Amino acid sequence: MDLKQLEHFVAVAEERHFTRASRRLNLVQSGLSASIRALEDDLGGPLFMRSTRRVALTPAGEVLLDEARRVLAAARDARNAVTQVHGLARGRLSIGAIHSLAPFIDLPASLGQFRAAFGGIDIELTLDGSRALIDEVREGRIDIAFTQPCTPAPDDLGFRMFACEGMVVVCAAHHRFAGASGLRLADLVDETFADLRHEWTVRRLVDQSFAALGLQRRTGFEANDMPMLLELAAQGLAIAMVPESVAAARVRESHGAPVAMATLREAEEPCWELAAVFKGRDGEPLIPVARAFLDLLKLPQVPA
Known part of the structure; x- marks a missing residue:
């Protein structure tokens, strides 16, 4: 069992649908299914009851969901602690977002949590359309944009699917x-x-x-x-x-x-898809302050 398998499990459990979970994770459905089967084999039993349209958690899956969320949250907290030691005492975080992120992301609350954790970082927020935000990420004016991902994804940008x-x-x-x-x-x-x-x-x-x-x-x-x-x-x-x-x-x-x-x-x-778009690859931003903010969000955050 590893963190990636737990992240995959949580995505399927929350979406109740393998196809939607695979889209959210930016992962082919066969790879997601294989990851879940390996986790089930490791734990000795089924975690989902599958049907043609939806999936439901088994009793074992219900127990694992709470534990998986706790483990993933602990991993994020550990990473934030190390990030603080390595130095995020000063700097700037520039966020861009489309309108109407709620109910998917509570951006004001997340920015407030980030300010509490990293008080020396100045925060900037811009609201705009998807195309303009992605251009600003590419040009370095915005660190992270919460928007619909490009299709196909540009080679110079990375993203994490949130919805x-x-x-x-x-x-x-x-x-x-x-x-x-x-x-x-x-x-x-x-x-x-x-x-x-x-x-x-x-x-x-x-x-x-x-x-x-x-x-x-x-x-x-x-x-x-x-x-x-x-x-x-x-x-x-x-x-x-x-x-x-x-x-x-x-x-x-x-x-x-x-x-x-x-x-x-x-x-x-x-x-409809929602992603965090940034300069980076393999689901990880190149800019440390952007990585710290994404790890702080109380949402599934799974690299492609």
Whole structure:
């Protein structure tokens, strides 16, 4: 058993899905499956109950999950301690991020924890679109950008995947799609859409999903943040497509107009990805202060 196997196990346990976990880890699915099988062989029994769409933890897997998170957290803490000894007393950390990172990353809280651990490091934060952030990382103006990864990944940049999540349809609570499951993209073409602007990776992902099936749709509203898409949908003015966690968080809210969501067929469901992009390779930034910040995050952080 090694740390990488535990990181792989935690990713599958949290995603409840091997394909999504492999995307999040930037690892081929066969390699992930082999890693989990080796871990199960080492521990003497199955950790997951597998089905065609989802996986569930066995009782042994439930026990291991808590322990694996504790071990990985201890490894991060140990690395941070060594990093402090080697010298992060002074310097600068420049972070870039797309809008609407929550609920995937609580960036303000993470920056606060970093400031508490490394009080001599100045922190800068920039919010921008994916393309601009990646360019700034490449040009050295930003140390880490939290954004959608490039496809294909540039040779001069590294990244760690933090999320790979299916997108869902959001609509007004009284809409005919409210609560539906297994929708086809073709079912949506007669609807008016609320979309992000073209420079957003989410918009390009949705556009590419329809184009791949030869479908056309109508955008009636364009916005620069996901909360606006959700409010337009809640008012019955349009439907929108957003990551599932973003939609679920809005559905749970008690204030404002109610919003509902519907799921797509898995074969047609776009996968929204979030990664930390930086100058580096093999999942490790070249800049020590960037490595320290990523190790501090309370999230799975697995090199490719």
